[in-house]
Amino acid sequence: MSSLSTTTAADAVPAVRVHELSRAFGTLQAIDNVSFSVAPGEIFGLVGPDGAGKTTLMRMLAGVLAPDHGRIELDGIDVQHQSEQAKRHLSYMPQRFGLYEDLTVAENIFFYGELFSVATSDRRTRSETLLHAAGLTDFRHRRAGQLSGGMKQKLGLICALIHTPRVLLLDEPTTGVDPVSRRDFWAILYQLREQGVTIVLSTAYMDEAERCTRLALVHGGRIRQCDTPARLKAAMPGSLLELVAADPRAIHGALRHQPGVLGSLLMGDRVHVRVDNATRRMPQLNNFLGEQGLDIQGMEQVEPGIEDVFVALLDEEAPA
Amino acid sequence: MFERLYVMLMKEFIELKRDHWALFRLTVPLLIQMLVFGYAATFTVHHVRTAVLDLDHSQASRALVSHFAASPNFAIVDQPDTPATITRDIDQNKAVIALVIHAGFGRKLGNGTRAPLQVIVDGTNSNTALIALGYVNQIVAQFSVAQPQSPAMIAPTVTPAAFVTLQERPWYNEGLDERWFFIPGVIGTLTLMQVVSLTAFAIVREREVGTLEQIMVSPIRPFEFILGKTMPFFLIGLADIGLVVSFGLLWFHVPFVGNPWILLLGASLFLFAALGMGLLLSTFSQTQQQAFALNFFFVNPFFILSGFAFPIASMPKALQWFTVINPLRYFLVIIRAVFLKGVGLEVLWPQLLALAVLALGMLTASTLRFRKSLD
Structure with missing residues (x-):
């Protein structure tokens, strides 16, 4: 009707x-x-x-x-x-x-x-x-x-x-x-x-x-x-960096408590790192990983998926 | 509503048809249990294992022992020489009863004085003990009569003219055949057990598999579902009653003197009550395992407190009150009366009315609870 x-x-x-x-x-x-x-x-x-x-x-x-x-x-x-x-x-x-x-x-x-x-x-x-x-x-x-x-x-x-x-x-x-x-x-x-x-x-x-x-x-x-879905992604606080690495678990652990990092999510061979400002934090994280001797194959800013949005939401609620 | 009921019934019968063991499960266990009950359920005591200690070795004592040996109720398994052996026989369950004939038995009989006979009986199974003692009394009485020289044994000091003579004539079962009493009872008991558990399990199964919830989001009304679910079991129950009744008549030759229509009426009301019980159990169970435990908890007391074997009048008052809500209690009266007495509605209306009230009550209660249990 x-x-x-x-x-x-x-x-x-x-x-x-x-x-x-x-x-x-x-x-x-x-x-x-x-x-x-x-x-x-x-x-x-x-x-x-x-x-x-x-x-x-x-x-x-x-x-x-x-x-x-x-x-x-x-x-x-x-x-x-x-x-x-x-x-x-x-x-x-x-x-x-x-x-x-x-x-x-x-x-x-x-x-x-x-x-x-x-x-x-x-x-x-x-x-x-x-x-x-x-x-x-x-x-x-x-x-x-x-x-x-x-x-x-x-x-x-x-x-x-x-x-x-x-x-x-x-x-x-x-x-x-x-x-x-x-x-x-x-x-x-x-x-x-x-x-x-x-x-x-x-x-x-x-x-x-x-x-x-x-x-x-x-x-x-x-x-x-x-x-x-589009608006939820757009409303996610911060921006998302995707890192490809041989040992994503180590990267995930190392970056969690870096300044400017809002959250980090393991996704197979990748790590999704949510930061407050992508242009400012990319060089900083690159340097830090270099100092720690942790290799990455690449780092780029990506559009968040729903999973990122969801994890961000939970992070915001209960900061680690 | 009829199309929904129709499709429910159709589904039930397709499922039943696909279940190749269904026919077997619904009939063979019933018949086997009927056979077992028919042959095994008896209060008669045969071949009681007997030990005899004859310390007298007289003609009289040997004659007494031969009376026992000749009786089908007793089987003499041991004739030891010492009292210690008698104790051992009873302890080790070699003998259930022991006769001790003390020295001087024959002499006392010859003198016309009272000759005591000691009887030791294993009271563990009080029922057997009691019945066996009854047989001992009978044999001893016969033996005493057969002793012409000892009127003092049996003849009291009163004159024979004053004796009360008992003329027995049991009605409805002149041979006092226990099978006539048991078989109709077995029919009611087995039907109750089967129908209650079938109903409870079938509904709980739908809950477990998830089809119950699926059906309940359709426009079907709970009573349509319940009707569709229970009607097949009503028919199965009726068929089962027909089967075991025929079996009782043809195999055990139990007489059927009453009106089959009254039995059908009673059986129908009884089945409604049983279906209500099964449905009620199903509303308290989420899984078939729970239903099994509940079924076990309820069905046995219903059996014991039905008057199947144990007279309700001998039970404590509290338990007697419980039997008021036991459908089996009423159905047993009806089925026994229809089989053996041939009485009609004019006598059985209170039982039929009670069954009708119980059936209505149980079906109402279970339908109401069924709605709640869907959450």
Whole structure:
């Protein structure tokens, strides 16, 4: 029902509106006063380390976990009090989608289609399209229990999409999924977005985070920052130097406490060093490394990735 | 709603069909347990291992021993010469009962005075001991009658005319065949155990695998899910009852004099209560392991406190109160009555009503708790 022409959160009825949401488990405040809105057609990413509260937030959005405080609206429908209505327009895919392993691929799709009262002809055409997009057409008579991990996740996505939801909630959908399946997966997500489906997903993969239209950085049950990936990167304090070295661990250790260094992050054979001023600090760090006898193959200023932004955020909060 | 219920049922039956061992698991253990119960569950005591110490060596003492030797209830396993050996036999469980015939037994009998016979019995298994002592009394009484020269043994000083004579005629089970009593009870007990655990495990499994949460984000209502999940077990339970009832009739020849429709009604209410119990257990368990432990915790007391073998009237008051919420208690009355007595609704309505109330209560409680347990 929401118009697709409206793309900004300001003038549209938000597809998802979360207002002052909290939930505790015993003494642990899993979600602490979280508010955000997602516009129709967005791919909204929740990024954060394990235990940040992403899954708790997702389960509340899906209506399977009741919040202690706050409210959630999907297309203006209150998830808690009008759950029957909300469920019709919602699809939730947890980290491990619940498939019936003794049923075949086609039977699982049939089952979830019937649960959502999808008309038979719609279900047929839709499942054909989705099976094809997921590369599962040849496996339709295989038992779900005999699929690979990536295939299972894709089948889960098909089951979750069989009823054409308006809002799709994906909790770490590609964790443990091979790169080919991940590509299929994202191709389906982009198609959905074109059809106007709003997607909220949580992920621990930074490359996936970059694909989202907007990101919320979640840590300790709170949303620390929420913006487009580009603006989040632009807003990162300081600038980023990338050093390539034979022994990145030694460089990482040596530079951490140098003046002007705000933070340092190991990335494979590279070290990302965040400094207050790139032009001023590059010669200084070069000299220092020379004095210490630490070889580097190169040092250049680079654009930060989402991971850098996230680590910077955590550094700023708890200076070493 | 019917399409959702229909698809739930369809899924259940496909899963059942794919499970090649299901038919085996649902029938063979029942039949085997039925056989075991049918043959092994008996209070009759046969071949009690007996040690005899004859210190008299008289004609009378030998005659007494031969009475015991001839009885199918006793098996003489040892005839030692010293009292110490008797003690050893009992200690080492070689003998359960020992007869000691002291010197002078025969002489006293001949004199017409009272001749004592010492009986030592291993009271560890009090039930066997009690029953064996009963047999000893019978044999000794027969023996005494057979001693013409010793009226003092049995004849009290009152005149025979004043004797009360007992004429026994047990109703409904004239042969007092214990199997007739046990088999119907076994049917109820086994069905309860099977249906409660099947239901609890099946729902907890969906929770474990994650399909429960998946279903709950669909527009399905909790009671549709519960109905779809429990109806197959209701049918399985009915089929199982039919199977074991037929087995009891055809194999053990237990009579069935009552109205099968009353049994069906009772069985249906009983199954609803059992399904409610299983569902209730499932709401307290996150994993199948927890469900197993809970099942173990509940099912045995329900069995013991049902009147299956131990009379409820002999239990302490507190436990008697507990039996009020035990569906098996009511079903056992119903199934025994239908099998053996042939009484109808006019007699069994209190039990049927109690089962209906219990079933309604358990299903309501478990459905309410089920909603909460989804968090």
